[in-house]
Amino acid sequence: xxxxxxxxxxxxxxxxxxxxxxxxxxxxxxxxxxxxxxxxxxxxxxxxxxxxxxxxxxxxxxxxxxxxxxxxxxxxxxxxxxxxxxxxxxxxxxxxxxxxxxxxxxxxxxxxxxxxxxxxxxxxxxxxxxxxxxxxxxxxxxxxxxxxxxxxxxxxxxxxxxxxxxxxxxxxxxxxxxxxxxxxxxxxxxxxxxxxxxxxxxxxxxxxxxxxxxxxxxxxxxxxxxxxxxxxxxxxxxxxxxxxxxxxxx
Ligand SMILES: [Zn+2]
Numbered sequence: 001x002x003x004x005x006x007x008x009x010x011x012x013x014x015x016x017x018x019x020x021x022x023x024x025x026x027x028x029x030x031x032x033x034x035x036x037x038x039x040x041x042x043x044x045x046x047x048x049x050x051x052x053x054x055x056x057x058x059x060x061x062x063x064x065x066x067x068x069x070x071x072x073x074x075x076x077x078x079x080x081x082x083x084x085x086x087x088x089x090x091x092x093x094x095x096x097x098x099x100x101x102x103x104x105x106x107x108x109x110x111x112x113x114x115x116x117x118x119x120x121x122x123x124x125x126x127x128x129x130x131x132x133x134x135x136x137x138x139x140x141x142x143x144x145x146x147x148x149x150x151x152x153x154x155x156x157x158x159x160x161x162x163x164x165x166x167x168x169x170x171x172x173x174x175x176x177x178x179x180x181x182x183x184x185x186x187x188x189x190x191x192x193x194x195x196x197x198x199x200x201x202x203x204x205x206x207x208x209x210x211x212x213x214x215x216x217x218x219x220x221x222x223x224x225x226x227x228x229x230x231x232x233x234x235x236x237x238x239x240x241x242x243x244x245x246x247x248x249x250x
Contacts (some may be wrong), residue, residue, distance in 0.1 A: 027057045034060040037109035040121040041067040045203050062105035066128025068149035069175040070100040072182040110184045122172045123201040129168045133159040172198040197228025
């Protein structure tokens with residue numbers, strides 16, 4: 001059986017690389033200096049370089065299921081089962097959520113690379129977001145736990161294309177909020193050194209919809225006036241948006 005992957009590796013080395021060798025040697029000699037941390041879903045249809053017209057050295061990328069951001073201290077609120085009907089916590093209020101490459105990448109990008117933009121990019125037809133409603137395959141215990149980072153974005157409604165799209169967008173905002181829980185992110189956002197961008201990529205339209213905090217909407221890039229809003233946490237508008245994007249009480 002032909003080894004297709006090996007063929008591709010050889011083709012890259014022999015045919016593609018010679019044309020871009022100078023660029024890579026320059027990036028090695030002078031190091032990487034990307035300005036953008038791109039946190040995107042692992043979905044194969046989301047291609048960050050295509051969307052942003054970028055290439056080698058331009059994006060520091062971390063991808064995971066559904067483009068989630070873990071809390072900086074690794075702690076999440078207790079699951080609802082640990083909360084009494086009156087809303088009081090029963091037992092441990094918070095729990096450790098494990099090791100996270102995504103959190104490490106955020107720290108490295110901000111503190112070492114000193115990126116000036118962080119993009120959180122969800123997308124249409126996201127299997128991770130759908131799994132919030134439909135569950136995960138048996139045995140996927142890590143996936144099940146990982147989805148906890150998006151549960152707050154899920155709506156108490158029957159799953160539908162509209163509900164999924166709204167959840168995909170709400171999840172992006174939730175991750176932006178969590179990013180602001182990283183001290184090095186908050187500090188730089190507040191001093192104007194770092195901008196946060198919430199994106200929802202609609203695969204079938206080939207268009208990114210960017211979050212606009214003033215309207216509380218995701219606006220198609222074709223009619224947007226900016227590439228995503230931030231900082232926003234301390235703006236009076238944010239609290240309204242925050243409320244409107246909170247899941248309804250079931
Ligand atoms: Zn996805």
